[in-house]
Amino acid sequence: MKTLRFDGEGFEYFKIWIVNILLTIVTLGLYYPWAKVRHLRYFYGNTILEERNFDYHATGKQIFMGYLIAIGLLIVYVVIQQISPIGGLLVMIALFVGIPWIIWRSMMFGMRMTSFSNVRFSFDGKLGQAYINFFLLPLLMLICVYGLPLLAIALPAYSAYMSAARSSALLEGATPPVDDGMGTGTIIAAVLGAIVCIVLAIYLFGLIKKRNTMYMINGTQYGQGRFAAELKTAVFVKILLKTIGLSFLMVIVLIVGVAIIASFTYGLGALQRTLDGMGDPSGFQGLIASGAVFLVALLYLGFLFGGFLLAAYSQTRQRNYIVNNTMLDNKIALASTLKARTLAWIMVTNILLIIVTLGFGMPWAKVRMTKYIVSNTQVDTEVGIDSYVTQQQQYQSSLGDQIGDAFDVDVGLAI
Amino acid sequence: MQILRIKGQWYPQGSAAKLVATLLCQSDRYTLEIEDGQSLYGMVSSIEVSSRLGNIERKLTFDDGSVFATNNNDAVDALIKPLGNSSGFLHSLESKLSWVAVALAVTVFVAYGFFKWGVPWASTQIAHALPHKTNELIAANTLEFLDKYMFEESELGAQQQEQIRNHFFSHLVPLEDDKEITYTLHFRAWNDGGVKIPNAFALPSGDIILTDQFVELSQIQGEMDSVLLHEMGHVVHRHSLQRVIQATFVTAAVMLIAGDTSGIADMGLGLGSLLISSNYSRGHETEADEYAFKKMLMAKIDPNHFATIMARMTDYMEVEMGREEDEQEQAKDQTDEEDKLLDYLSTHPSTEQRIKQAQRYSDCFKQGLTVCEAVN
Numbered sequence: 035m036k037t038l039r040f041d042g043e044g045f046e047y048f049k050i051w052i053v054n055i056l057l058t059i060v061t062l063g064l065y066y067p068w069a070k071v072r073h074l075r076y077f078y079g080n081t082i083l084e085e086r087n088f089d090y091h092a093t094g095k096q097i098f099m100g101y102l103i104a105i106g107l108l109i110v111y112v113v114i115q116q117i118s119p120i121g122g123l124l125v126m127i128a129l130f131v132g133i134p135w136i137i138w139r140s141m142m143f144g145m146r147m148t149s150f151s152n153v154r155f156s157f158d159g160k161l162g163q164a165y166i167n168f169f170l171l172p173l174l175m176l177i178c179v180y181g182l183p184l185l186a187i188a189l190p191a192y193s194a195y196m197s198a199a200r201s202s203a204l205l206e207g208a209t210p211p212v213d214d215g216m217g218t219g220t221i222i223a224a225v226l227g228a229i230v231c232i233v234l235a236i237y238l239f240g241l242i243k244k245r246n247t248m249y250m251i252n253g254t255q256y257g258q259g260r261f262a263a264e265l266k267t268a269v270f271v272k273i274l275l276k277t278i279g280l281s282f283l284m285v286i287v288l289i290v291g292v293a294i295i296a297s298f299t300y301g302l303g304a305l306q307r308t309l310d311g312m313g314d315p316s317g318f319q320g321l322i323a324s325g326a327v328f329l330v331a332l333l334y335l336g337f338l339f340g341g342f343l344l345a346a347y348s349q350t351r352q353r354n355y356i357v358n359n360t361m362l363d364n365k366i367a368l369a370s371t372l373k374a375r376t377l378a379w380i381m382v383t384n385i386l387l388i389i390v391t392l393g394f395g396m397p398w399a400k401v402r403m404t405k406y407i408v409s410n411t412q413v414d415t416e417v418g419i420d421s422y423v424t425q426q427q428q429y430q431s432s433l434g435d436q437i438g439d440a441f442d443v444d445v446g447l448a449i
Numbered sequence: 450m451q452i453l454r455i456k457g458q459w460y461p462q463g464s465a466a467k468l469v470a471t472l473l474c475q476s477d478r479y480t481l482e483i484e485d486g487q488s489l490y491g492m493v494s495s496i497e498v499s500s501r502l503g504n505i506e507r508k509l510t511f512d513d514g515s516v517f518a519t520n521n522n523d524a525v526d527a528l529i530k531p532l533g534n535s536s537g538f539l540h541s542l543e544s545k546l547s548w549v550a551v552a553l554a555v556t557v558f559v560a561y562g563f564f565k566w567g568v569p570w571a572s573t574q575i576a577h578a579l580p581h582k583t584n585e586l587i588a589a590n591t592l593e594f595l596d597k598y599m600f601e602e603s604e605l606g607a608q609q610q611e612q613i614r615n616h617f618f619s620h621l622v623p624l625e626d627d628k629e630i631t632y633t634l635h636f637r638a639w640n641d642g643g644v645k646i647p648n649a650f651a652l653p654s655g656d657i658i659l660t661d662q663f664v665e666l667s668q669i670q671g672e673m674d675s676v677l678l679h680e681m682g683h684v685v686h687r688h689s690l691q692r693v694i695q696a697t698f699v700t701a702a703v704m705l706i707a708g709d710t711s712g713i714a715d716m717g718l719g720l721g722s723l724l725i726s727s728n729y730s731r732g733h734e735t736e737a738d739e740y741a742f743k744k745m746l747m748a749k750i751d752p753n754h755f756a757t758i759m760a761r762m763t764d765y766m767e768v769e770m771g772r773e774e775d776e777q778e779q780a781k782d783q784t785d786e787e788d789k790l791l792d793y794l795s796t797h798p799s800t801e802q803r804i805k806q807a808q809r810y811s812d813c814f815k816q817g818l819t820v821c822e823a824v825n
Contacts, residue, residue, distance in 0.1 A: 424463035
């Protein structure tokens with residue numbers, strides 16, 4: 035197994051990044067497509083396997099039109115969202131409906147514009163499958179998650195109706211409707227319904243992750259070879275459950291920890307008052323100007339960093355599993371050796387760096403993260419790469435790519 | 450004639466097969482010697498050269514579509530120099546530290562200027578250019594929402610409410626030139642966790658809400674007037690609409706900037722957005738204060754009443770929230786820096802500042818002026 039290498043340097047990228055920003059500002063944003071191309075060329079071009087590198091071939095000109103349209107859509111979205119919540123909701127729905135198409139186009143264009151060792155990738159997943167994976171199933175999961183409160187409302191209402199019908203039936207002397215203990219029955223039904231919804235939601239989450247990943251990987255080709263990922267839903271569900279479990283643990287540890295610190299310093303009462311005062315809209319200084327704010331800040335920071343740890347855990351487990359079970363052409367194996375602790379550490383120090391440098395440390399943060407991820411990716415090159423050849427294919431427009439970028443739908447190579 | 454030798458790899462068109470190769474260039478002709486014995490010839494001018502970017506592999510594409518890749522960027526630059534290729538422009542910007550410094554300075558300046566002046570200015574222009582109906586649009590349903598979740602029916606007598614209304618419409622509303630605005634006074638009781646909260650709100654539509662406790666705390670007509678005028682100031686300046694527009698700008702800018710960071714800096718941006726919107730909010734509060742002070746001078750009401758009612762409300766709240774004992778205990782621990790830090794997060798300027806400003810205007814009032822020049 036040969037390990038990939040990232041040759042980019044923080045300072046080197048900083049210079050490219052800052053000039054990109056300068057030109058984007060000077061051109062009032064019009065330069066952005068070219069800046070993006072330059073950014074991707076740098077990261078792809080510095081990713082190396084066996085002295086062969088990746089490359090990005092799109093030009094700024096190609097993606098400029100899509101970029102303009104995406105900006106227009108973005109402005110419409112933000113403005114509508116501010117003015118009318120219903121309008122914002124409609125836009126969100128339109129977005130949901132459009133996302134599978136955007137992902138589909140974005141994958142096709144992105145893959146086609148990417149090469150390794152002079153041979154292009156390609157993507158031929160079907161649009162219909164994209165709709166199932168990125169719209170239908172997520173919608174189902176959403177219904178399960180939001181079905182809970184609906185269930186909680188509907189069942190008691192039904193129970194109330196039944197008891198009203200029963201008492202009126204008794205008065206009129208007719209046979210009361212069969213209800214066999216509707217009171218407790220309702221509660222049991224509600225709880226059961228809630229459990230079913232939660233279980234279904236968790237299962238669907240795993241299923242969606244598995245299907246989406248397999249859709250994107252199995253539809254990707256390198257030259258004439260095809261990628262294939264063998265994934266099981268159960269693994270994703272397990273990772274999700276472990277993450278949920280860890281998050282409960284984290285919440286308990288944090289609350290207990292801060293409470294202990296509180297009782298030794300400012301007192302629990304002061305903490306409670308500060309928490310209550312936080313919601314006050316007219317900013318009375320007296321409330322905020324208390325040392326107990328330090329405790330709230332501690333709690334907040336704890337949740338923040340704990341969140342990073344959880345995210346790192348979930349991401350590394352998933353990525354390792356996916357890459358370890360992906361092969362090219364059934365001959366070339368891939369491997370991933372990310373560690374949750376290291377990734378979490380890098381995430382946390384990166385964000386500190388970015389905050390402390392007011393954002394200007396971002397290039398170093400990006401390079402650092404990329405170096406770690408790339409250097410923990412391996413490819414079995416024994417079979418050899420030389421036989422691969424770029425396949426003839428129709429040129430695809432970049433509309434989906436740019437719209438995807440504007441709304442942060444990131445579906446590039448999982449490097 | 451000097452021969453330029455560049456070592457690298459060669460790939461046939463569209464093929465991953467990598468072969469070691471050397472490019473030899475003499476004046477305007479090239480020869481490519483490939484390790485398997487093949488050779489390519491041609492004019493240097495027919496080679497398509499990728500633009501230089503940091504130190505990534507440079508790709509030279511020949512007429513037959515095959516590609517020669519090399520890490521020797523300097524040699525390639527020397528090769529294409531006589532051809533006058535400007536493909537090195539961006540790279541020269543990126544490699545000359547002086548340009549990098551310029552880029553850095555410009556970015557900082559523009560970013561700062563955008564958020565500090567650009568957005569507020571643009572928002573003000575747009576807010577006032579939009580028809581008055583827009584203000585009513587964004588206020589729609591807000592009062593219903595507040596009534597549902599925050600307020601209760603006022604316990605003030607009908608006569609007292611009538612009195613306050615009459616005074617407001619006969620003495621304060623005429624002070625404002627914009628006749629398009631229809632004001633309505635609402636009285637509500639606001640009880641939060643057993644504490645009766647004194648406050649006044651203005652909705653962009655011209656609806657002004659006064660809480661019972663506020664009415665009770667106001668001892669002199671001038672005190673209530675000062676706050677009512679402050680609220681009118683919010684309506685006249687269209688602060689709510691400005692907020693919406695500002696939020697749009699900031700959100701769009703943040704989304705564009707953050708597009709590249711894959712979530713890493715989201716937290717930092719969230720904090721930054723909060724600081725920015727708090728700053729804008731304080732600006733609006735100060736503007737509303739100024740409006741009130743100016744109108745009070747015009748109407749011959751002492752601006753100091755504003756200071757009085759502000760101080761009374763602050764004291765009242767501190768007592769109610771049980772802060773009094775803690776405050777005295779911690780008064781020694783509190784440093785000025787801590788105060789300043791909290792100021793940045795606050796939606797209002799510090800009460801101290803506002804009271805000081807009221808007193809400055811009050812000085813002018815005592816001199817019998819209707820316009821105060823001595824204030825910044």
